[in-house]
Amino acid sequence: MTTATAPPEQVSPARSARNLVDLVFRARELSLVIALAVLVGVTAGVNGNFLSSQGVQDILLNTSILALLAVGQSMVVITRNLDLSVGSVVGLVAFVTGDFLASGGGIVPAVLLGIAIGAGCGLLNGLLVSFCRVPALVVTLGTLYVIQGVDHYIAHGRQINAVNLPPGLLSLGNGSVLGVPYLPLITLVIMLAIGYYLRSYASGREYYAIGSSPEAARLAGVPVRRRILTAYLVSGCLAGLAGVLWLARFGTVIADSAHGWELLVVSAVVVGGVAITGGVGSVYGAALGALLLTTIGSALVVLRVNSFWQQAITGALLLLAISVDRVLALRVARLLRNRSRHG
């Protein structure tokens, strides 16, 4: 039989439905900003030092590396995959480039070396996931341990000390230009570039297409494997860069120094509104998520709350983010349905 067909002049219900959807997605980034504002406001009210230029700089510095990793991770998650190996890559790169610099290597070659190591790890992940069709969770959990093992083998209980590193590197990690530290600047530039690429380029949109429906992407002629491989490659490269920045920021590193960070990165990405099932979200949201998690950590210190609460709060936030997404999705689906029925 027949469907009730909307007469052509009735564009308005569809349009308002779309505005609604738009609002919900924008609401995510907006609600992160509001949560940040409330958090900063309350904390600053209790302790004025929180908003001192030193305090703000600390938060930005602490956020940079996490946000950089979150940007790479969101590219992978948008394709409905996952990269759990980033923490290990940061640790490995920090140690290896530290060794390289301590034995007299130049800073630029060290950065390139770090990115190359990250790229190698990303390539391995990407090949296994896209060409061998092993589930991402298993592959990257495996490489997490393998890379960790290699790191420990190379380190052999040693430690890289700041005094052995060239001062140029340490000033990269802690210096600033016009009062703005380098690290957040680097992250900002990379985030904007990747965000713009994903939004405004045909190949960028294909990452979303793959995450939204892998089967439809294949039928639409999207080079699915190549895109997934690229996503892992980018995530790996950024993790490599993050490793060098880690060394620059902290100076003293031991083996596996970013232990456990992979889960923090995934949390930031999800809190930032990138759907773990792919297809939805932005790198800006992910970076905001990283900023929020870091700010909570700093705020708890200022508010003299025991630091173990930080993890519990991160977890609660994660659950909140996922349930809010779910509820909103159901709401939107229902509204869309009703509108298309009665519109």
Add this chain to the structure above:
Amino acid sequence: MSDAPALALSNVSKSFGAVRALRDVSLELFAGEAHALAGENGAGKSTLVKTLAGVHRPDSGQVLLNGEPVVFAGPADAQQAGVAVIYQEPTLFPDLSVAENIFMGRQPRRSLGRIDRKAMHDATRELFGRLGVALDPEQPSRGLSIADQQLVEIAKAISRDARVLVMDEPTAALSGNEVARLFSVVEALREHGCAILFISHRLDEIFELCQRVTTLRDGEWIASEPVSGLTHDDLVRRMVGRELGTLYPKQDAEVGEVALQVERLTREGVFTDVSFEVRRGEIVALAGLVGAGRSEVARAIFGVDRWDAGAVSVDGVRLPAGSPTAAMGAGLALVPEDRRQQGLVMELSIERNIGLTGLRDLRKGVTISRKAERDRAKDWAVRLRLKFARLSDGVGVLSGGNQQKVVLAKWLATGPSVLIVDEPTRGIDVGTKAEVHRLLSELAGQGIAVLMISSDLPEVLGMADRVLVMHEGRLTAELSRAEATEESVMTAATGRAA
């Protein structure tokens, strides 16, 4: 019409494991021709489509493009060559906008290779204008009705400027108006020199739209011939290879007590004040337009969705709202509309799917008895005349009609007193359709109360003892078998009834 066919298959064979899906099949599609592909489910139509689309590569034989042999490395390759395929199940990106769905990979560009969103939205609006569709290009495709999704697919194919358009049952979910609109677009494309391959189970549509028809049976080529000069019966005979008994053989059964009673059932914004009863031995049809709220009523009765007001009783026992477990316990069974998503676990085997509803009965101690599961599946496979290679095969390899039989088996195995079937024969070939009808009739004869939701009007009129008609969430008519005609049902369904 040029001499060489725009696209052709020559002696193509394709096997999946032990199943030979296509055997030595040839097909020629000429520019400016609408060509129908007819055959029962499982005849190899979908495999043929996927071969043309570059998804499958033939084991032997050739694909010819303008007379030249080609090998499509994948779907992208076939698209590049001007072959557009509209699949049975829309393949859209739910999270992306309608416009992006249409132009994925081919977005209009501005400087530096960036996507020109405005041009993309304008082009989409222009396409929709040509199709006469009122959709917002910037709306995400999630939440679109199947009919609208299908229209987006068609817009996509048209925007590709395809020279060969393959449509695998595009009309299954479209309304009368939409089918008419689609046909006028297809007609225009054909006159423009496009070659069309059209698949439909509605034979009327084949006769209306197409000039030639190729028939497949069990993976083999039967005939390619002009449509003019053929009758319905000729075509059906080629498809099934035998004479059909009468379709819709509802036998009179003794009508017993009320098995399902629905009183003033309401779910806000979806349906309102729905009351009816179904007696043992009766087949009651629930008719209406797509979107009238029929499936939603069924889902609420079965407890998948909650209701806001009203009551449902089975054999005099009231059901709690929102509990499928209680509904099953009371003797309800629901064969859902969308068998791939809701009816079956596609990854599991035939026997596992049939066993799913009775895991408690199949226990031996604390574990499931594999033998009991297999026996149950074997028993039902025979009773429903299921066509399969092995019971341990995944249900995904079965044809649509046979998948539907597995869903039926799964629910009949629970020994229900009330069976709700939602579009039991959608996308099912003529032969299997008759079998499903015979089966439903038999079940009613055994004293089961059957509530059948159907959009197939002849099926409703042929099968039902009573017809309930819904319009925009309300029951607008209850017609006895004698009162129910195409006209009276359609009048009530479009809300014109007094």
